[in-house]
Amino acid sequence: MALRVLVGCKRVIDYAVRIRVKPDKTGVVTDGIKHSMNPFDEIAVEEAVRMKEKKIASEVIAVSCGPMQSQETLRTALAMGVDRGIHVDVSGKDYELLQPIHVSKILAKIAQEEKCDIILLGKQAIDDDSNQTAQMTASLLNWPQATYASKIEKTNGELQVLREIDGGLETVRVKIPAVISADLRLNEPRYATLPNIMKAKKKPIKKVTPGDLGVETDPRIEILSVEDPPERQAGIKVEDVDTLIAKLKEVGRI
Template identity: 70%
Template sequence: MSGRVLVGVKRVIDYAVKIRVKPDNTGVVTDGVKHSMNPFCEIAVEEAVKLKEKKLVKEVVAVSCGPQQSQETIRTALAMGADRGIHVEVSGNDYETLGPLQVSKIMAALAKKEDAQIIILGKQAIDDDCNQTGQMTAALLDWPQGTFASEVTLDGDKIKVVREIDGGLETIKINTPAVLTADLRLNTPRYATLPNIMKAKKKKIANVKPADLGVNLTSKLEVLRVEDPPQRQAGMKVETVEDLVGKLKESGKV
């Protein structure tokens, strides 16, 4: 039985919200906008909780990096079945520039501090779509990784992972400790029931600062500009093939 699973849970703008770019093009509008747990992180939490229910792991710890509101995201994970939470407090300018590398450094430091056997993350977040944190965390720890997992089977100190790749499915076997990232078809996350939401209020969330973990948040990346994608031009109907060829010639396409 493996010991402890760390699960990363990111607070993002809710998937159903229409994103608006700030007038000065420095980012997107977040004030007064509904936020939720990143959907791929929900899948990661569900997988960790399932491993615990099968008695394959002893404890599930949910981790989120961000401002005070990140605690709500951790509470959601606790209501889904995680045992306790760690809120890594990052706010102000540090939060604005917080990227996958900084989060990876935090996750790697926590994995050592907590003596974790498995880290499960969503394959990507729906806000920045980076798909980097799992890979970078594995590199920093020098642990094997099973990314884009659509099936995970624990077998002693080994993990069998079915991965979604462009050409189909790839099955790999890796040793623990390991980093896994959850793909869409890994599972269907459960809804937090009211009794479990009430129980989650009693579960502990520890507050940690990146400096406590020896992590420097300085970013070498700078966002120059954020803008809306270009508007699609209206299409047109043509009656015949000749008309189509004529239009294509006019527009210089043929």
């Protein structure tokens, strides 16, 4: 039986952009800054599309939570081969304080409404590095989870997932429905071709709000200050190993 896959697509500041903190230290500068799809989410989208190409999935639905510009991120996913998109409109201060718990509740609700069998997410977003959404979504749905996936195979109605752990690699089997989070080595995302970009403009994007889904997004945190990390002090050169050891002793490193 072909499966329905829900894949998350977060709009983040492009990985190549140098991040600048606002003068009032309330956050980082986003106006006029290039944004793109979270790289780990790109990997998740690619894997979902490959599932469809292998006839494992019958439909792939992309979801993005954020302001109107998030639809650009969804269009990228649609150009990669996703069938349709859902834009959960969250903007202004609500978006700045949107937390993984809120996104998890949104994804869980959409997965239930769309009768999805697999939720595929990037393991983390490169802006907040929370690495929480997949795990909490699985908990809310009471579905099994396989995080940090570097290979996914479907066998006998189950998913066999090779996942990266501190000590090496671990293979787990999870029953469907399940939540999977993608790691860096799962695949190499494709580039969207011009014909597919043009086709993506005609694919549907449904717009909803958290309220439509019955999800409250009241912030549970307060940002007190956002600051640049302290600048590293310049290093020194030493002539030989004996001098190095003496210097390390001076600063209490050995």
